Amino acid sequence: MDLLDFARGPALTTALSVFAFGVAWRLVSLWLLPWARDPSARREGARPAWIGAVRGFARHLWPRKPFARAAMVTTVNGYVMHFGLAIVFFGLAQHILFLRGLFGLAWPNLPSGLISGVAVVTLGSLALALARRLTDPVLRLISTFNDYFSWLVTFLPIATGLLAVSHLGAPYPTLLAVHLLSVSLLLIWFPFGKLMHSFLIFVTRGETGITYNRRGVVL
Amino acid sequence: MTDERTIGELLAQRGISRRALLKYGAYLGALMALPPWQARALAEGLANARRQSVIWLSFQECTGCTESLTRSFTPTIEHLIFDLISLDYHETLQAASGFAAEAARLSAMRANAGKYVVVVDGSVPIKDGGVYATIAGKTNLEILRETTAQALAVISVGTCASFGGIPHADPNPTGAVPVSEIITDKPLINISGCPPIPEAMAGTIAYLITFGKLPDLDELKRPKSFFGETIHDRCYRRPFYDKGLFAKSFDDEGARRGWCLYELGCKGPVTYNACPTVKWNGGVSFPIQSGHGCLGCSEPNFWDKGGFYHPLSTSTGSLGKSVGAAAAIGIGTGVAAAMVARHRRNKASRGE
Numbered sequence: 001m002d003l004l005d006f007a008r009g010p011a012l013t014t015a016l017s018v019f020a021f022g023v024a025w026r027l028v029s030l031w032l033l034p035w036a037r038d039p040s041a042r043r044e045g046a047r048p049a050w051i052g053a054v055r056g057f058a059r060h061l062w063p064r065k066p067f068a069r070a071a072m073v074t075t076v077n078g079y080v081m082h083f084g085l086a087i088v089f090f091g092l093a094q095h096i097l098f099l100r101g102l103f104g105l106a107w108p109n110l111p112s113g114l115i116s117g118v119a120v121v122t123l124g125s126l127a128l129a130l131a132r133r134l135t136d137p138v139l140r141l142i143s144t145f146n147d148y149f150s151w152l153v154t155f156l157p158i159a160t161g162l163l164a165v166s167h168l169g170a171p172y173p174t175l176l177a178v179h180l181l182s183v184s185l186l187l188i189w190f191p192f193g194k195l196m197h198s199f200l201i202f203v204t205r206g207e208t209g210i211t212y213n214r215r216g217v218v219l
Numbered sequence: 220m221t222d223e224r225t226i227g228e229l230l231a232q233r234g235i236s237r238r239a240l241l242k243y244g245a246y247l248g249a250l251m252a253l254p255p256w257q258a259r260a261l262a263e264g265l266a267n268a269r270r271q272s273v274i275w276l277s278f279q280e281c282t283g284c285t286e287s288l289t290r291s292f293t294p295t296i297e298h299l300i301f302d303l304i305s306l307d308y309h310e311t312l313q314a315a316s317g318f319a320a321e322a323a324r325l326s327a328m329r330a331n332a333g334k335y336v337v338v339v340d341g342s343v344p345i346k347d348g349g350v351y352a353t354i355a356g357k358t359n360l361e362i363l364r365e366t367t368a369q370a371l372a373v374i375s376v377g378t379c380a381s382f383g384g385i386p387h388a389d390p391n392p393t394g395a396v397p398v399s400e401i402i403t404d405k406p407l408i409n410i411s412g413c414p415p416i417p418e419a420m421a422g423t424i425a426y427l428i429t430f431g432k433l434p435d436l437d438e439l440k441r442p443k444s445f446f447g448e449t450i451h452d453r454c455y456r457r458p459f460y461d462k463g464l465f466a467k468s469f470d471d472e473g474a475r476r477g478w479c480l481y482e483l484g485c486k487g488p489v490t491y492n493a494c495p496t497v498k499w500n501g502g503v504s505f506p507i508q509s510g511h512g513c514l515g516c517s518e519p520n521f522w523d524k525g526g527f528y529h530p531l532s533t534s535t536g537s538l539g540k541s542v543g544a545a546a547a548i549g550i551g552t553g554v555a556a557a558m559v560a561r562h563r564r565n566k567a568s569r570g571e
């Protein structure tokens with residue numbers, strides 16, 4: 001078994017299994033935790049909870065005026081990075097084929113040249129995010145291993161994907177194997193680190209919205 | 220058995236001019252991308268060389284490799300290889316049979332000790348003492364050891380001899396192994412492919428005869444001149460790959476327009492071979508040109524890489540079961556963790 005066989009077979013199987021285990025474990029255990037009852041009385045004119053949740057989520061999509069200047073670069077860069085990741089992962093034909101193998105669903109792919117461009121921008125935006133983390137004194141103080149490692153496992157698939165496309169640095173089978181191994185690393189780390197926010201962000205922001213709504217805060 | 224005439228003289232007797240031989244040598248040199256002076260040396264050297272004594276051993280194989288060499292459309296070229304070599308033993312091609320055939324092998328070995336080349340097609344079964352393939356009462360393993368003991372070099376022809384091939388495919392009932400796993404103390408060349416490209420065999424043998432040394436080999440011991448690049452590196456459909464234009468079935472609009480066959484399972488990106496440049500049947504075509512993806516036949520274990528029609532970017536593991544089981548265990552663990560948390564809270568709130 002060569003490196004590529006290992007990456008396509010045992011590595012991805014293990015990584016996807018760990019991912020499925022971890023995500024299921026965290027979501028179910030959080031969901032079943034005893035819910036703290038909100039002691040505050042439900043305010044007059046509060047909307048149904050689900051509307052509160054949707055509003056809570058929508059409101060947090062963009063910073064409020066007073067914070068706009070301070071938060072603008074982080075916000076915009078965050079969008080660039082997240083949309084970039086999504087376009088690359090869901091738009092490249094090779095990725096769609098992988099997902100079709102998993103879920104049986106497929107959709108039209110984007111031109112590969114476009115994906116390469118988006119990938120380069122995404123890489124730049126990740127670099128900028130790291131630079132901010134390292135230079136902003138407050139951000140630096142509150143950053144832990146979790147933050148840096150989550151950054152790294154996101155960075156690697158894009159970097160190695162670009163290397164594979166450009167056939168740089170090693171024979172192609174090795175480059176492809178390294179790309180798949182980097183994705184395996186991402187999948188394994190995902191449920192246990194900060195990347196889990198991809199799921200939890202909907203819960204946390206929704207919950208915040210529900211609490212505000214109940215207490216009469218208009219978002 | 221040992222013929223002192225040069226290849227040029229022998230061919231001249233058969234009405235093949237020196238000029239034709241030089242052209243053929245130049246052709247092989249060009250295929251191998253030899254520098255001009257070396258290509259010329261190859262052509263000249265061929266004419267003046269003595270025929271190389273070759274003992275050809277066939278083990279667990281389908282005879283496709285021999286077919287590839289002998290049944291091509293341009294007999295002048297591939298038949299020439301038989302003029303380059305003195306084929307002293309080849310079960311499929313020799314007239315002799317039984318004891319006479321074995322005697323021919325042994326006498327060739329004696330007459331050319333230390334100078335003959337052993338060509339092997341087919342893998343060697345070693346399970347249960349190698350009983351799964353025997354010739355004249357001897358196992359393939361014994362014959363291989365005995366025949367190569369005094370050989371100058373060994374050439375494994377085809378993926379079975381080079382990497383185990385189809386007999387070696389899961390579950391490998393006969394314990395088939397490649398020649399290189401048994402013969403470790405001789406110069407060895409693998410010319411893989413299922414079957415290998417005839418020109419790759421001819422070119423390598425011609426090189427060996429004229430220069431008296433092995434050509435440059437890659438880490439799988441394949442001549443770099445034929446196996447230095449992937450199918451994908453030289454594929455004429457590559458521009459479509461780079462644009463992301465893929466045929467979705469063998470007869471859709473994309474297929475008719477000649478788009479890339481990646482989605483239909485092409486393994487060209489990870490397969491090192493010369494098909495797109497040398498092509499088959501005297502340069503007529505190659506599989507991708509005929510509309511089918513590359514199977515990856517010149518690579519180890521090509522039979523067990525998740526299926527010929529599964530795209531390269533798909534996982535080869537049996538995901539459904541393990542991922543499903545992992546998710547179920549995750550849900551169970553989640554429920555248990557939450558129960559423990561509730562239990563603790565209740566205990567705490569009861570003030571225990």
Ligand code: HEM
Nearest residue numbers: 085089094098112115116119157158161162164165183532
């Ligand atoms: C298990 C899932 C994945 C598989 C099987 C996979 C496979 C591939 C393959 C086969 C290529 C094409 C290489 C080439 O054309 O030579 C590629 C490119 C790429 N992959 Fe992945 N990949 C996966 C996940 C990811 C993830 C999660 C990311 C990060 C978002 C990523 C980022 C990239 C990038 C940036 C490229 C280069 C695209 C381009 O420039 O055209 N991949 N991937």
Ligand code: SF4
Nearest residue numbers: 451454479480485487
């Ligand atoms: S048909 Fe195969 S070898 Fe040719 S470009 Fe497509 S993937 Fe590469």
Ligand code: SF4
Nearest residue numbers: 492494513514515516
């Ligand atoms: S195209 Fe691929 S499968 Fe076909 S003969 Fe060449 S290497 Fe083998």
